[in-house]
Amino acid sequence: MKTMSPEDAARCCTLGLLLELATSPKPGLVDRLSNPDVYACFTASAVALYPCFLKAAQGTSVGDAVLCSTREMMSWQKGGNTHLGSLLLLTPIAKAAVEAGKIERLRGSLEKTLKQMDYRDLHKILKAIKMVGPGGLGKVAYLDVNNAKTYNLVKQRKTSVIEAFNPYAQWEVVAHEYCTNYQASIMHGYMFLRKRIEQEDWNTAGINTFLNILQHLPDS
Template sequence: MNSCYKIQPSEVARSAQLAMILEVSASPKPGNIDRMHDFADTRYEHFLASATGVYPVFEKAASGKERIGELLKEAVVESNKWQKGGNTHFGAFLLLLPLAKAAGQLSQENETFDLEKTVERARWIVKHTDVEDSINFYQAFGKAGVCVQDVEDLDLNDSDSVTNLRKNQTSLFELMELSANYDMIAREWTHGFELCCRCSEQITDFMEEKGICTDINCS
């Protein structure tokens, strides 16, 4: 999208949808679902339905409404309404919701769309999460049916973790810091979305080189 363009909440939401659809459509992806490979209980179509169903949540994020934890939980609820294949885009929600919220805030401040500014604002947003975001994250995790390894502290599978979160007032950013050494998405949160930014530039360059950006919106 033209860097001088002031993006609207509906366009932010559709950009997030397109990103999720293109990501799951890439093939091959060893060990993951794509348009050519399904799992026994989760199919490519489940991912498409999930990306479609969460549109209102991303529009809400880009409109500046609600905090990240609330948005994440709502995204999981909406995703589950549209498909029964279990966890689809939970990781994508964690990465895209702060970016969507950031793009929306900048637009409301009459800033034009710019990747560097958007990532910088997303960094600020995740660093200013609080314990309620952490609790909503745990609740969303339970609804999404994500499979993770057990850990010693604040295990996502341990019902006592929410009590400990509230007792210690652990923010969602601080929670991500605990798992950043072994979880790629947590590392993105705590390292300023470095990989997202770099890959976005590389993918856009590739699509422009192939002429794809003349056919679809590459924002």
């Protein structure tokens, strides 16, 4: 099996977003049979994220790549936040995949990448969250993205991304995946999907994988 190039890692992240969008029906989520205008916003922003995934795969810090992705996502369509959760999950994968080289080594590389995400990455991730203004994150301790003091405290305490997201881990998907080294994504997503595509078409396998993840990992 060939090793993973930065370009291939970025393509895989972008393709994953597009395939997920194309999978239909997905109760409660945007897909190709949903509102055409909304679907267009999601597809446009998914494609726009490729250069930022590529930067992460080429060695740019996760925080810088997340901020890049968020800006691109918001500038290429008028539907607001389309992929914040997805880009937060995929950016560390893009970075770790090149170092891993092969899928068998990805989780070990991911663990290293997650541990290396420091207060500088957190500062930029919080800026990205503030940029799109999602409603489901709430406030945990001092981490209020709308409070200027938060960013000073992050720097003073040198709070890592894992430390900051840990209080959310029981009820928010991105926090859970960061703090468990992508346990649900790998166990209930990737491994489940690999078995399904051996016996089903991509759309059916995608639907069943979506439902399997939904069953095992409730989100806010």
